[in-house]
Amino acid sequence: MFDLLGNSRRRRVLRHLLDDRHITLTDLSARIAAWENDTPITDLTSRQRKQVYSSLYQTHIPRLSEHGLVEYDSEDRLVTLTADPERLRRFLEVESPERGRFSHQWSRYFLWTAVVGSAVIAGNWLGTAPTTHVTTESLYGLLTVAFMMLSISFVMAVEGPKLLRFGD
Structure with a gap:
């Protein structure tokens, strides 16, 4: 096939x-x-x-x-x-319109995670963010973990049904 x-x-x-x-x-x-x-x-x-x-x-x-x-x-x-x-x-893998819209929603989640994460790190560098007592490396680590969790959630939401069907 x-x-x-x-x-x-x-x-x-x-x-x-x-x-x-x-x-x-x-x-x-x-x-x-x-x-x-x-x-x-x-x-x-x-x-x-x-x-x-x-x-x-x-x-x-x-x-x-x-x-x-x-x-x-x-x-x-x-x-x-x-x-x-x-x-x-x-x-x-013919996608329905509903599933296609679902994928576009996820791009917003990734965008806002990047924007907020970058703003917090920039604020930390400038000393203007309330996180000045946290190291920049710790913020990078938190942002990396946030992106990893978001990526796993994305894969499960978008590809999960297909992965579960794989055994059929």
Whole structure:
């Protein structure tokens, strides 16, 4: 599975099929070409479309079909997802919008820890912080421990569900 998903074009095919279980090879190749060229489908050149179509038709769809992930109907030129969608999502790690927002919240925690920690250390150097009786090295140690705890919390909050699912 990891070898199959080692190619970004095959991952993109499967992601599209998770949203649209049956799609023509022509439409699928146009969507992937648009993504790869960072352009709307309407602005694709025939060469861009043809390159992706040929690659999907000759290499990627047959490879995915051999491993039972998709089925290709050559008469209708229809690609159909045959793999278990939930299992496939785990491999592709498709994030929901809710999870993406969660990650942005953590960047604020890291930012404010750095800002407050730096302000306390700067205040200590200048002798203006109420922590002047604490050594700078101790403050660095506390800030390091705070970042370590924040990092562990981040990993468990964001990656914890995936780590727990690993045994499934």
